[in-house]
Amino acid sequence: MAVEREERRGEARASDHRASTASDRRAPTDAGGLDGAADRPGALWEQGLAQGEQRLSRRPLAAAATGLVGGFDVMIGVGVSSVVAGALGAVLPRGLASTLGGLTFGIGFVLITLGRSELFTENFLIPVGAVIEGRRPLRRLPTLWIPTLLANVVGMFVLALIMSQSTVLGHHALAAGGHTADVLAHRTTLGAFLSAVLAGLVMTLWTWLGLAIRTDVGRILVALAIGFTIAAPSMNHVIVGTGEMMFGVLGGHSSATWGDIGINFLLALAGNLIGGTLFVTLSRLIQVRADS
Numbered sequence: 001m002a003v004e005r006e007e008r009r010g011e012a013r014a015s016d017h018r019a020s021t022a023s024d025r026r027a028p029t030d031a032g033g034l035d036g037a038a039d040r041p042g043a044l045w046e047q048g049l050a051q052g053e054q055r056l057s058r059r060p061l062a063a064a065a066t067g068l069v070g071g072f073d074v075m076i077g078v079g080v081s082s083v084v085a086g087a088l089g090a091v092l093p094r095g096l097a098s099t100l101g102g103l104t105f106g107i108g109f110v111l112i113t114l115g116r117s118e119l120f121t122e123n124f125l126i127p128v129g130a131v132i133e134g135r136r137p138l139r140r141l142p143t144l145w146i147p148t149l150l151a152n153v154v155g156m157f158v159l160a161l162i163m164s165q166s167t168v169l170g171h172h173a174l175a176a177g178g179h180t181a182d183v184l185a186h187r188t189t190l191g192a193f194l195s196a197v198l199a200g201l202v203m204t205l206w207t208w209l210g211l212a213i214r215t216d217v218g219r220i221l222v223a224l225a226i227g228f229t230i231a232a233p234s235m236n237h238v239i240v241g242t243g244e245m246m247f248g249v250l251g252g253h254s255s256a257t258w259g260d261i262g263i264n265f266l267l268a269l270a271g272n273l274i275g276g277t278l279f280v281t282l283s284r285l286i287q288v289r290a291d292s
């Protein structure tokens with residue numbers, strides 16, 4: 001009898017081990033491992049779908065709270081880069097100073113990455129993928145997109161209002177912010193739209209890379225790189241660009257108007273959607289289907 005009981009225990013342990021192993025294989029890969037040792041595209045896509053389902057299950061208030069903090073984070077990056085560009089502008093040509101200041105803008109993206117806040121354009125890949133794959137209904141997208149977008153803008157406006165006071169960041173930072181706002185405002189309609197397409201592509205690529213990266217150090221480096229890619233050429237990102245223009249207008253060093261901000265917002269929104277969903281989400285879906 002004792003021998004039989006021991007055999008049954010051994011069989012039960014073996015069964016539990018097999019079940020655990022099978023569960024591990026089914027579970028989407030997350031943190032752990034080395035950067036560069038990423039899964040096949042299909043595994044990354046599946047991991048993204050799981051995250052997309054979670055995001056689409058949020059209540060609008062939760063999405064708004066996450067978006068509000070994301071707006072704060074972006075404006076911190078705008079403020080830091082404006083301070084650096086303004087200081088360098090005293091000794092360097094304005095264009096070069098602005099480009100070098102863009103090296104520090106990614107600090108805002110680092111805060112988003114490590115603090116788990118969110119920008120509207122981060123929801124073009126994995127939530128859309130979850131809808132395409134039938135994991136969540138299409139009607140869930142607006143309940144995620146709209147609160148996040150509005151909260152991003154509100155968060156940026158609050159910090160832009162604070163930072164635009166002359167004694168907070170200083171004259172040189174306000175002048176640098178005004179220059180960036182003018183660059184965005186003075187583009188042609190076509191130029192603003194095409195720049196927005198590129199910005200949407202870059203930001204959605206950041207989301208994809210975030211699925212592949214396994215360490216916080218890797219995530220920080222990619223956030224800094226993406227931040228510089230967006231800031232250096234003043235890409236027309238609906239969140240970043242709106243924050244930069246609000247800061248420039250409120251600081252009194254830009255010729256842009258609130259009407260310019262509104263028009264640019266709509267152009268950036270359309271371009272970002274196309275660049276993110278068509279250029280990245282659709283291409284990754286095709287890649288995954290072809291690889292499976």
